[in-house]
Amino acid sequence: MQKQKRENGPHNRAGDRMHKRANGPNREPRSVTKRFKEQPGRENTTTGTVEEVLDIEARTLLAKLKLRLGETSSAAGPGAGAGYVERNGKLDEQQGTRTVVNGDTDTHSHSHLRDRAPASHAEPQPQPQTTDLELDLEIQELSSTGDGLAYAPDKNADRDLIHVVPFAVPGDKVTVKTYPQKQPHHRAWTRVDLVKVVTPSPKRAGTTPQCPYFGTCSGCQLQMLPYKDQLAHKKTIVEKAFRHFSNLDPSLVPPVDDTIGSPLEYGYRTKITPHYDGCSRSRPWKEGDAPPPFGFGRKMNQNEGKVLDIEQCPIATEILNAGLKIEREKVARTFWKKRTGTTVLLRESTTREVLPSSTPLEVQREDESGKEAVNSNGTTATITATPDHEQEQDLSSLPLEYPGTPTSTSSSTSSTTTQITYTYGPHHFRDTKTYTSDHHAVTTEHIGPFTFKTAANSFFQNNNSILPTFLAYIRDNILPTPTSTSSSSPSSTDRLPIKYLLDAYCGSGLFSVALASRFSSVLGIDIDEASIRCARDNATINAAVHKYLCGDHSGDGSGKGSKHLRGAGAGGGKDGIGGTATSKESTNLGFIAADAQHIFDDVPFPAAQTVCIIDPPRKGASRDFLRQLCAYGPRRVVYVSCNVHTQARDVGMLVAGVGREDGHSGSQKRWRYEIEKLGGFDFFPQTGHVEGVCFLNRVED
Ligand SMILES: C[S@@+](CC[C@H](N)C(=O)[O-])C[C@H]1O[C@@H](n2cnc3c(N)ncnc32)[C@H](O)[C@@H]1O
The missing domain is CATH 3.40.50.150 (Vaccinia Virus protein VP39)
Known part of the structure; x- marks a missing residue:
């Protein structure tokens, strides 16, 4: 924090310099009023949707690529590596590229775009969407939506199109598949599914996604x-x-x-909301049917809207993952009674106790209570320190800082409840985590010395x-x-x-x-x-x-x-x-x-x-x-x-x-x-x- 403050504020030297540059040392500031008055009808109506963000970023990228290609029109430009291929594995007559249905490309021609500058994107004409094709693309940018952006000509039109590729990063060479989608024809971009990463970008080096569902689940990008x-x-x-x-x-x-x-x-998310679908009208569920998938939305756009069965979510906290298991079992027992889709709330709640600082924290080997604890060195132990009741309530002296890794953890789980207790050595306090799926419950969070109660179904960070x-x-x-x-x-x-x-x-x-x-x-x-x-x-x-x-x-x-x-x-x-x-x-x-x-x-x-x-x-x-x-x-x-x-x-x-334009009294x-x-x-x-x-x-x- 201190470092941040020194570099960026509080005097905000960069900001001061910027203002001086813009206004000059002795000049009146540039009139913002005037600038806005000069642009009537430019009321800003953005709603910050993914579509709006992709629109502007696709157009900006096309303009950038056009400039780049214009400079190096015969070199291997950014379009090099892009090529259309047909789904049935036939040779594409334009590109001489062959791809089999499962996406394993066995030959790739990278020549197609080398001599071709992108067509103007200023006034893209409505065009039919080409679907069910496999393409080889190279990712140019990572969009603000977390998708890779690649460029390729529109097969049916004399224009270029940005392809929005999930789970891809700049420098990746990928095979993607187009699919039918509802979208305005004038769009400068289209969504595609990622079939495979053919050559991974160096940007991926040293990082392995920790979630087995990554690449299918819509939660992480x-x-x-x-x-x-x-x-x-x-x-x-x-x-x-x-x-x-x-x-x-x-x-x-x-x-x-x-x-x-x-x-x-x-392991940071303190609230998750997995979902399962309702039965179809024509075939109501009955007891004994297999339960539907229970989890989050699928990302691959062909399957958009479908639920992906999720057993564990690595960005959610440990207690929520324990709760997910319990809720999954509940769903398996009761889903057949539901006629509509259902979203289950899982929200973490914490009880914090301050341990008496005079009493050294004792840890013992597992006792008959069965409360298993794992010390930081990996041994199993049970926390036995008894909090003094007066001190237990005194949280106000805890510092406002992240307590870091707990010195020991213990958990107990039954088929209906689960709780995990973390003990923090340096500050000598312990947190017992539970979760609730009751929308009307009140949950508790602690941030340093502060305690916050929140209605489980209302907003909390x-x-x-x-x-x-x-x-x-x-x-x-x-x-x-x-x-x-x-x-x-x-x-x-x-x-x-x-x-x-x-x-x-x-x-x-x-x-x-x-x-x-x-x-x-x-x-x-x-x-x-x-x-x-x-x-x-x-x-x-x-x-x-x-x-x-x-x-x-x-x-x-x-x-x-x-x-x-x-x-x-x-x-x-x-x-x-x-x-x-x-x-x-x-x-x-x-x-x-x-x-x-x-x-x-x-x-x-x-x-x-x-x-x-x-x-x-x-x-x-x-x-x-x-x-x-x-x-x-x-x-x-x-x-x-x-x-x-x-x-x-x-x-x-x-x-x-x-x-200001609405008018107000002079005074x-x-x-x-x-x-x-x-x-x-x-x-x-x-x-x-x-x-x-x-x-x-x-x-x-
Ligand atoms: C992003 S949360 C921020 C809450 C709080 N500042 C925090 O950090 O915990 C946005 C809040 O805006 C509230 N909200 C939504 N629309 C509102 C409105 N029109 N007027 C007042 N509050 C609104 C929601 O109930 C929610 O609590």
Whole structure:
């Protein structure tokens, strides 16, 4: 974290340089308003769908290839290696390439495209799709959707087409198969199934996918890539999202920070939702029938929508995999009673106990209780330390950091329940993990000293291992530094200390609760009532932690909290900003169950002293929400998102000061925003997803 801060912030030197370059040292800033007014009808309507992302990336790649081929038209260009072959194994008259039905190509001609530059992609004409062909392609790029992109001419038309190849990376030479699909004919891309990797790319070297279903299951896209390359790829996803979907001049977007990785690359998912199909109308199931496949969607597009039977999911936590076995057995017993498809929820829940530090943790060989434990050295043992009940409750002194590998593990499983207990030596606490499949249950997660209750079927972040790093990062950057006062129109009110936090789309209060000790007052809003009930509970449950973080250590008298206080900047504040936190109970947190835009109906905080966190669902924030945000103008905005494409759209609107065109009274101020810092977190290793985090400061419009 510290390293990240030094390299990228908080002063965001690169961002400052960028603004200076764009605006010149003494010139007025380039007018964002004007730029947007000059482009009437360019309201950004992206919805961040996979189709939109593939559209723009396919067109961009075609344009790039055209340029490259134009330069080296007779050399072995990127199209070299691409060739059409027919499914029945006959020689393709155009290419002299032969392929047998099972995909084992025995000869490959690589000559076809060498002398051919791609046709113009500017106005692709509607063309019939050619299906059921096998092609040999070379992957050019990895798309933001986690698919390989390869190029080949459209057999039936004088144009070129990008082929979207799952489970392939740049440099792979692959055999793919086309298949019938519903798609607009003007598309610059088409999906194909991967038949086989003929020559693997060097990018795969040293990495073996850990899942036997990888290549068939739709859950993961990147298991074939080393983790550091996954992180590098995710940085490009953020870069491309802001290039293609923000409508912003590139000079207004700072260089994207490196993606921050997850401590756990596998075994991190704390929620999974396997599915099984219902019976057909004509043939209802009866007792004794074989159970249907139970698992996740198949990726291979020929089979899109079909369920792949999954026994283990290596990206899910150990307890969820134990639960999956139990749920699979339940499904096998009861599926025949169901008439419709069913999705089963499996969500992890943790009970944390602090072990008395005075009592050394004892481990013994397995005893009669049968609770088997495996020590880090692989021996079997049973944990016998008895927690002192008073200390057991005192979680507030635990540091906000990922506890790492447990020193011992024990588990017990019956046909109906399962639990795993992990003991962490350095901090002397233990976590007992269970899972629930009850949508109405309340589950518990611990992040350092914080405890969060969540309605099992409501939102909570799915990768607990990255949350300590993530929360520390948000905490360390939540307040602007003196130099992050915007480069243009600095307002005198922007030098007032920030005291208030608005948490829009707050869920069960992750940010509100974890950051409350930095603010005088916090107000969260979420449309899900169950989440808001949990947020209120979480405020109370964590009151002792806030007391501790705010410097009231009367409970232990040890002063141990100084570590947190230094990290959180609470009490003294950072660079004269903030510093308002005093010892307080949970009373500085309030929550509203309503649509996010209602937070602006009657905001109780002065905008100049308020930071607003936005963390909407994948579709992003509504235009109405963003318009009201610009009218209110909180001093700083932190935008967190699991869909960087809608995030880029929304940030673009904030930078443009959305809503100015709607008209407002002359005396009413309006605000737009400047991006200070932008980067990604890898909440979902092995998949194509990245969590975007963007910090913005207001500028008077
Ligand atoms: C990505 S989650 C973020 C939750 C929380 N910030 C966290 O990190 O745990 C998005 C949240 O937005 C909520 N939500 C969806 N649409 C909403 C709306 N129109 N107004 C308010 N909340 C909404 C969902 O209930 C969900 O809790």
